[in-house]
Amino acid sequence: MLIGGIQKTTLIDYPGKIASTIFTIGCNFRCPFCHNPELVNNTATQLEEVEILNFFESRKNLLDAICITGGEPTIHVDLPDFIKKIKDMGFAVKLDTNGTNPKMLQELLDKKLIDYVAMDIKAPWSKYQEVVRQPIDVEAVKKSVEILKNNEIDYEFRSTVLPKLHTKEDLIEMANQIKGADKYFLQKFRAVGDLVDVDFKTEKIYTSKELNDIIKIYKDWFNQTGLRT
Numbered sequence: 001m002l003i004g005g006i007q008k009t010t011l012i013d014y015p016g017k018i019a020s021t022i023f024t025i026g027c028n029f030r031c032p033f034c035h036n037p038e039l040v041n042n043t044a045t046q047l048e049e050v051e052i053l054n055f056f057e058s059r060k061n062l063l064d065a066i067c068i069t070g071g072e073p074t075i076h077v078d079l080p081d082f083i084k085k086i087k088d089m090g091f092a093v094k095l096d097t098n099g100t101n102p103k104m105l106q107e108l109l110d111k112k113l114i115d116y117v118a119m120d121i122k123a124p125w126s127k128y129q130e131v132v133r134q135p136i137d138v139e140a141v142k143k144s145v146e147i148l149k150n151n152e153i154d155y156e157f158r159s160t161v162l163p164k165l166h167t168k169e170d171l172i173e174m175a176n177q178i179k180g181a182d183k184y185f186l187q188k189f190r191a192v193g194d195l196v197d198v199d200f201k202t203e204k205i206y207t208s209k210e211l212n213d214i215i216k217i218y219k220d221w222f223n224q225t226g227l228r229t
Contacts, residue, residue, distance in 0.1 A: 001024060001049050001076060001078055001079070001082045002024055002025040002026060002046055002076065003022050003023065003024060003025065003046065003047045003049060003052055004023050004024065004025040004038065004039050004044030004045065004046060004047065004071070005022070005023035005039070005044060005047070006020065006021065006022050006023070006047065006052060006055070007020065007021040007022075007023075008020050008055070008059075009063070010067070013067040013069075013094065014064070014065045014067050014092070014094045014116060015116070017064035017065040017092060018062070018063055018064050018065070019063060019064060019065040019066060019067050019094070020055075020056065020059065020063055020065075020066055020067070021066075021067040021068075021069060022052060022066065022067070022068055022069070023036065023039055023044075023069055023070060023071060024039070024068065024069070024070040024071040024072070024073045024076060025039050025042055025044050025046060025070075025071055026039070026040075026042055026070070026071050026072065026075055026076070027039060027040040027070055027071045027072040027075070027098075028072055028075055028098075028100055028134060028136075029072065029098055029100075029122070029132040029133070029134050029136075030132065030133040030134050030196055031122065031131065031132050031133065031160075031196060032133065032165075032195065032196050032197030032199075032200050033160060033162060033165070033189050033195060033196070033197070033200050033203075034195065034196040035190070035193050035194060035195060036070070036071065036194075036196075037194050037195060037196045038194070039070055039071040040071065040196055041196075049082070053085055053086075056086060056089055056091065057089060060089055060090060060091075063091065064091070064092060065091055065092035065093065065094060065115070065116075066086050066091045066092075066093055066094070067093075067094040067095075067096065068083070068093065068094070068095050068096065069096035070096065072097065072098050072100070072101075073095060073096070073097060074095075074097050074100070074101035074104040074105065075101065079104065079108070080104075080107060080108060080111060080113060083108065083113045083114065084111075084113060087113055092115040092116070093113065093114050093115055093116075094114070094115065094116040094117070094118065095108065095114045095116070095117050095118070096117075096118045096119075096120075097117065097118075097119050097120070097144070098119070098120050098122070098132075098141070099119045099120070099140070099141040099144030099145065100136065100137070100140050100141060100144070101140070101144075102140055102143040102144040102147055105117070105144050105147055105148075106147055109147070109151055109153060114153065115153065115154065116153070116154045116155065116156075117148055117153060117154075117155040117156075118155070118156050118157075118158055119144060119145070119148060119155065119156070119157050119158070120157075120158060120159065120160070121145075121157050121158070121159045121174050121177075121178060121184075122159070123165065123166065123170065123174065124170050124173040124174055124177065125138050125141075125142070125177060127165075127170065128141070130165075131165050131166075145157070145177075145178055145181075148181070149178075149180065149181055149182075154182075155181075155182060155183070156182070156183035156184065156185060157178050157181055157183065157184045157185075158184070158185045158186070158187055158228070159171075159174055159184075159185075159186055159187065160187045160188075160189055161186055161187070161188070161189065161206060161211070162189040162200075162203055162204070162205055162206065163203075163204050163205070163206060164200075164203050164204070168210075168214055171186070171211075171214050172214065172217055172218060175218040175221060175222075175225075176218070176221070179218075179221045179222075180221065180222075181222055182222065182223050182224065183222060183223060183224040183225065184221075184222045184224075184225050185225065185226055185227070185228050186211050186214075186215065186226075186227050186228070187227075187228045187229075188205060188206060188208070188211065188227070188228070188229050189203070189205050189206075190205075191203060191205065208227060208229060211227050212227055215227060
């Protein structure tokens with residue numbers, strides 16, 4: 001696996017569990033607001049897989065779970081084999097994905113290699129390519145949505161939003177296109193740190209009140225929804 005970073009302990013990445021998070025190198029999107037440009041642009045220093053696995057082995061009695069994020073983990077063909085090594089240690093596994101590889105997602109579910117999935121919803125379907133700044137098969141993303149909605153795995157959808165890319169009408173449309181899902185969260189864009197597009201450091205952001213007012217419109221469409229700041 002191409003691993004470009006690790007957060008050795010996190011209490012927030014996997015709901016209800018003490019976890020460690022690894023960051024895979026490479027992504028098929030170029031979202032301008034992404035805070036991991038070194039992963040997206042393949043410039044991150046690669047960490048040795050064996051060292052990562054040895055670290056996990058040494059923390060078996062301290063950690064509950066491993067979160068795999070990126071970049072985009074599902075672009076890596078060896079992801080299932082890597083996750084199996086983690087599962088064999090007894091950890092729960094959470095996958096963060098943009099949903100562009102439904103075949104991989106289905107394989108991981110069929111093999112019971114993942115326990116929680118967080119999938120990003122980047123934009124209304126009609127604006128997806130504009131937001132992610134790459135050619136995209138939106139139908140593949142839609143298929144991943146349906147896979148999660150029709151599976152028994154614990155999952156959530158989430159969207160990082162800001163006015164330059166997402167109008168208030170867009171936010172309602174984004175919720176509507178996954179209506180009936182279990183959980184959907186909005187995440188406020190933070191104009192700090194490194195970004196894929198440095199010009200976004202000066203972009204206006206939504207206030208918590210503005211976003212919470214929008215969430216009130218569609219809160220009954222999901223079992224759980226809300227704002228993450």
